[in-house]
Amino acid sequence: MMLAPINRNRLKIFSLLLFLFVLSFIWHHESITTGVSKNLQNLICKENSTQNATVNKSSIPAEKDVQDTVVLIWKWPWGYQSPLHTCPDYGIFGCKLTVNRSLYSVANAVLIHHADIMYDKKSLPQDPKPHFQYWIWFNLEPPRIISNLKMLDNLFNMTMTFRRDSDIYEPYxxxxxxxxxxxxxxxxxxxxxxxxxxxxxxxxxxxxxxxxxxxxxxxxxxxxxxxxxxxxxxxxxxxxxxxxxxxxxxxxxxxxxxxxxxxxxxxxxxxxxxxxxxxxxxxxxxxxxxxxxxxxxxxxxxxxxxxxxxxxxxxxxxxxxxxxxxxxxxxNRGLSYAYCNVCKIVRESPVYHVIHSVEKWFLEDV
Structure with missing residues (x-):
């Protein structure tokens, strides 16, 4: 049976429209999929970038984020005052050296020079010692020059002297x-x-x-x-x-x-x-x-x-x-370095201990 010429023309037009419709649908679908993929990829890249930045930041903490180790100098040794902000000059960071006694309760260590307290036990800190705090006995004189070591019993945690077996060695x-x-x-x-x-x-x-x-x-x-x-x-x-x-x-x-x-x-x-x-x-x-x-x-x-x-x-x-x-x-590099060295060693000394008798230790070889 033969179709009329007009019907053939209509069929061609219909087929062409159907083809264009299908082609349009496919193009639109791919565009949406591609757009979603690109957005998802951008989000993943952004998240990864943020995570990497976080990891890098945490692996190398900024100096300001490091908690300072506080060392309280109870009295200036022999009354001699020295700079307290020089630790970075020695490559020692994260230290706060102070003579401000109002910081006693938060100080990680209290440095006490014996010659300046040896005649009066009340010249030592009188407030209770925080459990985390070190008291450091600082002395550069031999036994014949100092006295009253007995009053130090069970008070101190570290020694800082010219003796090589001190907790903190301070030679001349x-x-x-x-x-x-x-x-x-x-x-x-x-x-x-x-x-x-x-x-x-x-x-x-x-x-x-x-x-x-x-x-x-x-x-x-x-x-x-x-x-x-x-x-x-x-x-x-x-x-x-x-x-x-x-x-x-x-x-x-x-x-x-x-x-x-x-x-x-x-x-x-x-x-x-x-x-x-x-x-x-x-x-x-x-x-x-x-x-x-x-x-x-x-x-x-x-x-x-x-x-x-x-x-x-x-x-x-x-x-x-x-x-x-x-x-x-x-x-000897002087008191400024000595204070910074105290900070460094206290930070590296996690084991807490008490010296039952400074007198016995210091006089054992006399």
């Missing part, structure tokens, strides 16, 4: 190995023999008694208390003229090696003649050929004879400086 000086062995050194010209600078003259003290015998056999120039005046400006220029320096400590006590050796003798390039703790104890800190110990001689007279011998033997005298090819002397 130390030796540090050189990164490269030194090539040579020049000893300043020496026109004089023996010097001694003494600030406190304790009659009957071992160093005074030894000096009184030694001076009978060798000439000694004494500066300081009851003797020649010497200003700090002229100190090193004056002492460097001497071949030997009497680094006599005011006490014979474990690890008590003060600026008399580290700064006075080594700083002025004079060979130190030491009186104090044992040679064995000195050699824990200083090479054995860097000093002369009075205990190496049977008497002050014998020591004097040895010093006079060295005065005439340049080669033998020079051997007392050979340590300078391998080491350099480092001096």
């Amino acid at each position: 000086g130390w030796m540090e190995p050189l990164k490269k062995r030194g090539q040579n050194f020049t000893i300043p010209n020496k026109s004089k023999l023996v010097s001694w600078v003494v600030s406190k003259w304790y009659s009957g003290a071992p160093r005074i008694a030894y000096y009184e015998e030694l001076k009978k056999h060798i000439n000694i120039d004494v500066y300081g208390a009851k003797h020649k005046k010497l200003s700090m400006n002229d100190f090193y220029n004056t002492i460097s003229q001497y071949k030997f320096y009497l680094a006599f400590e005011n006490s014979v006590y474990k690890d008590y090696i003060t600026e008399k050796l580290w700064s006075n003798a080594f700083g002025s390039w004079a060979v130190p003649v030491v009186l104090g703790t044992s040679r064995k104890n000195y050699e824990r800190f200083v090479p054995g050929d860097a000093f002369i110990h009075v205990d190496d001689f049977s008497s002050p007279k014998e020591l004097a004879a040895y010093l006079l011998e060295l005065d005439k033997d340049e080669e033998k005298y020079r051997k007392y400086f050979n340590w300078r090819l391998q080491y350099r002397v480092m001096l």
